[in-house]
Amino acid sequence: MSPKVAIGKCSTYKTDEVYSIVKKNIDLLGGISAFIKSGEKILVKPNLLSASSPDAAVTTHPSVVRAVIRVLKEAGAYPFVGDSPGIGSAAKVAAKCGVLDVCKEEDVPLIELRQSVEVENPGGKTFKRLEIAKEALDVDGIINLPKLKTHTQMFMTLGVKNMFGCVVGKRKPQWHLAASSDREYFARMLVDLYRFFKPRLTILDGIVALEGEGPGKSGRPRGLGVILASQDAIALDRVVLEIVGAGVDDLFTCKVARDDDIGGTDIAGTQVLGEDIASVMVKDFVFPKVVDIGFPLPFNLHRHLKKHLTAKPYIDKKSCTLCSMCVDICPPSIMKKIKDAIEIDYDNCIRCFCCQEICPEGAITVKEGFLMKLLLQ
Ligand code: SF4
Ligand code: SF4
Numbered sequence: 289m290s291p292k293v294a295i296g297k298c299s300t301y302k303t304d305e306v307y308s309i310v311k312k313n314i315d316l317l318g319g320i321s322a323f324i325k326s327g328e329k330i331l332v333k334p335n336l337l338s339a340s341s342p343d344a345a346v347t348t349h350p351s352v353v354r355a356v357i358r359v360l361k362e363a364g365a366y367p368f369v370g371d372s373p374g375i376g377s378a379a380k381v382a383a384k385c386g387v388l389d390v391c392k393e394e395d396v397p398l399i400e401l402r403q404s405v406e407v408e409n410p411g412g413k414t415f416k417r418l419e420i421a422k423e424a425l426d427v428d429g430i431i432n433l434p435k436l437k438t439h440t441q442m443f444m445t446l447g448v449k450n451m452f453g454c455v456v457g458k459r460k461p462q463w464h465l466a467a468s469s470d471r472e473y474f475a476r477m478l479v480d481l482y483r484f485f486k487p488r489l490t491i492l493d494g495i496v497a498l499e500g501e502g503p504g505k506s507g508r509p510r511g512l513g514v515i516l517a518s519q520d521a522i523a524l525d526r527v528v529l530e531i532v533g534a535g536v537d538d539l540f541t542c543k544v545a546r547d548d549d550i551g552g553t554d555i556a557g558t559q560v561l562g563e564d565i566a567s568v569m570v571k572d573f574v575f576p577k578v579v580d581i582g583f584p585l586p587f588n589l590h591r592h593l594k595k596h597l598t599a600k601p602y603i604d605k606k607s608c609t610l611c612s613m614c615v616d617i618c619p620p621s622i623m624k625k626i627k628d629a630i631e632i633d634y635d636n637c638i639r640c641f642c643c644q645e646i647c648p649e650g651a652i653t654v655k656e657g658f659l660m661k662l663l664l665q
Pocket of ligand 1: 611613649
């Protein structure tokens with residue numbers, strides 16, 4: 289059966305407007321009763337990346353979370369909200385981004401996804417075992433609420449990647465380490481993880497997206513005025529690529545899904561409901577600057593030239609408050625706080641950009657190596 293993706297135009301975060309578009313999208317897909325039964329315990333999984341104001345467009349907007357909670361309650365379900373940020377608690381991030389207030393006002397619990405368990409994944413294409421948050425298992429279903437954002441390591445973070453929040457925060461750096469040598473390997477894990485959880489619905493907040501050097505505060509908010517919904521996050525991500533002017537090969541998770549014949553990536557075979565893709569397309573969306581070497585080099589030469597070829601994290605000393613959050617999250621532990629500066633050992637930097645993702649000041653940007661700049665001229 290061909291996947292369905294609903295597109296709704298929504299220009300503001302006004303509570304009523306967002307609710308009506310979320311509801312309309314779900315109705316286009318068959319109504320909430322097609323996905324949720326009365327009495328079910330449903331985890332609402334927004335993107336709670338880091339403690340940021342809703343205007344920074346780093347986290348799923350509280351109005352979208354509120355709309356989904358209301359639709360679930362109307363269906364007789366018991367929603368609760370949860371995530372596992374890379375650093376800090378979900379409660380702390382939710383307090384800053386407005387989601388905690390929504391939980392209090394709507395009288396639903398906010399939970400931390402913190403207990404890591406290993407599970408069998410017989411249906412996985414590559415990963416037959418996964419390490420995930422137990423709290424995300426102890427539910428009847430999940431509604432996935434990604435934010436439309438760029439991502440310097442994985443190109444964009446959309447529906448499929450948002451389920452990475454169901455891996456406990458402290459286990460995430462090891463995945464970034466693995467991804468540094470093979471992004472497709474990381475993407476395969478993300479696709480297997482998404483398919484393991486099979487969220488009942490994915491509802492994407494693209495009202496104000498993040499472009500440039502996302503997914504943290506180094507990115508720039510960009511109004512796109514859309515909310516998308518689908519039962520199939522791979523198909524939804526594919527439609528987003530069309531909207532922002534990218535292709536399947538650009539987004540690692542989409543490429544892996546196509547190459548592994550998992551489905552959802554054939555735009556011609558997707559039923560688009562509501563608005564036409566053409567009516568919401570943008571021509572000048574700014575993608576992240578990460579540049580891969582992309583051609584083979586002997587190992588020693590590769591290591592020697594790496595710092596001049598590849599993009600690297602650069603710290604703006606004026607914006608840095610020396611909070612050390614980047615030092616704490618750096619997977620290979622090659623960042624150090626020295627007196628009044630943060631030092632990076634570029635020879636051993638794996639270019640995962642976790643530091644940039646987590647920096648609360650947007651003080652870390654991506655700079656291309658000078659040799660790569662010359663090569664690209
Ligand atoms: S670069 Fe950012 S995360 Fe790192 S110490 Fe400075 S402000 Fe903190
Ligand atoms: S310095 Fe930043 S990009 Fe380099 S390994 Fe550490 S977290 Fe990753």
